[in-house]
Every structure is written in structure tokens, then in C-alpha cells.
Amino acid sequence: MSKKLVVLAVLFTSGCGVDPVLKKVVVKDSAPMTTPIDVMEVVDAVPKYEKRTRAGNPPEYEVFGKQYKVLEESKGYQKRGVASWYGTKFHGKNTSNGEVYDMYGMTAAHKTLPIPSYVRVTNLKNQKSIVVRINDRGPFHNNREIDLSYAAAIKLGIQREGTGFVEVIALESERPEVIESEYAELFRQQKGMAVYLQVGAFTNQVFASQLQEKFIVKQITESRIQVAENQGNQIYKVQVGPFYTDQQVDNVNKKLARLGYADTKLIVEKKM
Numbered sequence: 001m002s003k004k005l006v007v008l009a010v011l012f013t014s015g016c017g018v019d020p021v022l023k024k025v026v027v028k029d030s031a032p033m034t035t036p037i038d039v040m041e042v043v044d045a046v047p048k049y050e051k052r053t054r055a056g057n058p059p060e061y062e063v064f065g066k067q068y069k070v071l072e073e074s075k076g077y078q079k080r081g082v083a084s085w086y087g088t089k090f091h092g093k094n095t096s097n098g099e100v101y102d103m104y105g106m107t108a109a110h111k112t113l114p115i116p117s118y119v120r121v122t123n124l125k126n127q128k129s130i131v132v133r134i135n136d137r138g139p140f141h142n143n144r145e146i147d148l149s150y151a152a153a154i155k156l157g158i159q160r161e162g163t164g165f166v167e168v169i170a171l172e173s174e175r176p177e178v179i180e181s182e183y184a185e186l187f188r189q190q191k192g193m194a195v196y197l198q199v200g201a202f203t204n205q206v207f208a209s210q211l212q213e214k215f216i217v218k219q220i221t222e223s224r225i226q227v228a229e230n231q232g233n234q235i236y237k238v239q240v241g242p243f244y245t246d247q248q249v250d251n252v253n254k255k256l257a258r259l260g261y262a263d264t265k266l267i268v269e270k271k272m
Contacts, residue, residue, distance in 0.1 A: 029089040031150060031159065037104055039154045044131040045106040047118035047173040052254075054262040056096035056115040056137060063140045072258075074117040077170035081145025083121060084163045085153035086138075095136035103150035109136035110146050110168075118171040121146060123156045123164050130155050131171065195249055196224070196241035198265040199256060208236035215240065218259060220252065239267055 060069050071077070091103045097115045101107070113119070117134040132152050139147035146168055148156065158164030199215075202208045208225050215223050215238075226237040240256070243249045249266075256264060 029086050031087050032091075032103070039104065039151045042104060042106060042151045042155065044155075045118055045133040047131065047171045049173045050116045052114050053097040053116065054257055055098045056135075057257070058262075059258050059260055061137075066140075068111050071112050071114055074113050074119070074170035075172055077113060077119070078168070079145060080124070080165070080167045082143055082163050083123075083146045083148055083153075083156070083158060083166040083168075084139050084141070084144055085148040085150055085159060087150040091150075097135055099135050101136065101149075105149055106130065106132045106152050106155075107135050107149045108132040108146050108152060109138035110134045111137060111140070113170065118173070119146075120169045120171055121148065121152070121156060122167045122169075123158060124167060125164060126157050128155065128157050194242035194244060194269050196239040196243070196267040196269070197249065197253060197256065198237055198239045198267050199261050201235050201237045203233055203235060205234075205236045208238050211238045218255075220255065240264075241267075242269075 057070050060067060062068070086101075086109070087103045090101050093101055095101050095107075095109070108119070108121070110117070110119075113134050115135055115137075118131060119134060120129060120131050122129040130152055132148065136147070138144075144163075145166065148158075150159065153159040156164065156166070158166075200208070200211055202211075205225075212223050212225060215221075220240055222242070223238060223240045226239055228235045228237060240252060243252070253264060256262070
């Protein structure tokens with residue numbers, strides 16, 4: 001897999017409004033004919049600490065021939081630009097991180113901020129301000145800074161014109177002093193065990209060795225190639241490790257995800 005992750009437009013079914021095959025804008029989006037709620041009463045998103053999701057956060061991706069790099073963190077992000085919004089066409093469909101898009105929620109799509117992130121968006125024309133949670137990628141139109149949900153657009157006062165000039169400022173929430181790793185329980189249960197993260201499996205040993213060498217260059221020095229047999233074929237499994245604490249696994253898993261290897265498989269072995 002290339003270091004530069006090329007993401008098809010299908011991954012961005014909400015924010016960008018793109019046909020996954022033709023990669024072009026299709027079918028005009030619209031506002032709902034009627035609304036089941038009083039949109040002005042929808043509460044702003046409340047910033048809180050959330051782990052960066054694996055889905056929707058490739059280190060780099062490409063759409064319409066343009067490369068984008070996802071930021072390591074949202075801290076300090078502040079930018080002015082054009083805001084747009086998306087509605088019925090994407091309502092009920094998955095966002096880039098796998099959540100279901102709700103046009104009545106206070107969410108938004110952004111090209112480079114980590115998912116999830118929280119931002120304050122201010123309409124520079126009327127000075128109205130809202131807080132939204134970034135859970136999608138887009139908008140992939142020139143000079144667009146952020147794509148708001150329908151509810152967010154109404155509260156900001158841009159739904160009629162379709163776009164508005166805004167300022168986007170990232171909001172930070174303090175990380176709790178102690179956050180238990182998702183692997184902590186595993187290590188409590190599996191005392192005397194070693195853990196590996198399997199990153200790839202190949203029928204060609206050369207490919208497995210190349211991947212292992214790539215990890216060494218990226219300062220991931222502890223890895224191995226395990227050979228197994230499947231229906232008469234040799235399978236070469238590239239596994240990073242061993243690890244003996246949940247924090248080790250968590251740290252390396254995050255590093256692998258940043259390199260584009262998010263779909264790792266946990267391998268647990270008894271220590272010899």
C-alpha cells in the first residue's frame with residue numbers, strides 16, 4: 001500500500017456530494033419540504049474529549065486529483081472561508097467515520113481537521129455563532145472551508161443563500177488525566193501473554209519483507225514475519241511486536257494508523 005492513501009470519493013458520501021464512480025457532483029441537494037422539529041431549538045455540540053477514529057482519518061487522501069493531509073490535531077486551527085451546507089441528499093447516509101448523517105444534528109464536514117473535532121463557526125455577515133462537531137470529510141469545492149449540516153446552516157443564517165463567509169476556530173476539551181486504553185482489559189485477563197499487531201499477510205515473501213523494512217524506516221523496529229500454510233500456499237504474515245502492556249499496543253496502533261495501516265489484527269500468544 002502506498003504511503004499516500006488514495007481515497008475514493010465513495011468514502012465521502014456526505015460532505016462532498018460525489019458519485020463514487022464518475023467522481024463528479026450529481027443530483028442537486030435540497031432542504032427538506034417540512035421539518036419535524038424546531039431547528040432553532042437544536043442545541044449546539046458540546047466539546048468533549050474523544051479518541052480520534054480510525055475511519056475518516058487517513059494521513060493523506062486524494063479527491064478530484066487534489067491531495068489532502070489530515071492534521072495531527074485541531075489545536076490552534078483558525079481560518080476564514082466560505083461555508084456551505086448539505087441536506088436531504090445525504091440524510092441517513094454514512095459519514096466518513098461511519099456515523100449516520102443527521103441533517104438536524106449540529107455536525108459538519110471538513111477536509112483536514114481530525115475526526116472528531118469541535119469548532120466554533122461564526123457568520124461574519126451577521127455575527128451569529130454556533131458550535132459543531134466534525135464527523136465527515138468535504139466540501140471538495142474550490143474555496144470552501146466547511147460544509148455544515150442543514151440545522152447548523154439555519155442557525156447560522158446561511159441556508160437561503162446556500163453559502164456564507166465564516167470564521168472557523170477549533171475548540172479544545174481537556175483530556176482526562178487517566179484514560180484507560182481499549183486494550184487494558186485484555187492485558188488484565190491475559191497475564192503471561194505477548195501481543196502482536198498483524199498488519200498484512202502476503203503470498204509473496206518479498207512483499208512481506210518490503211513492508212517490514214518500511215516499518216524499520218519509520219522507527220517501528222520490533223516486528224516479525226510468521227509463515228503459515230493455507231490450502232497448500234505459504235502465507236507470510238507481518239506482525240509488529242511483541243507488546244506486554246496495553247499502552248505499548250495503543251501507541252503503536254496509533255502510529256500505524258497515521259501511516260495508513262488502520263486495519264490491524266490483534267494476535268495473542270503465550271510467552272515461552
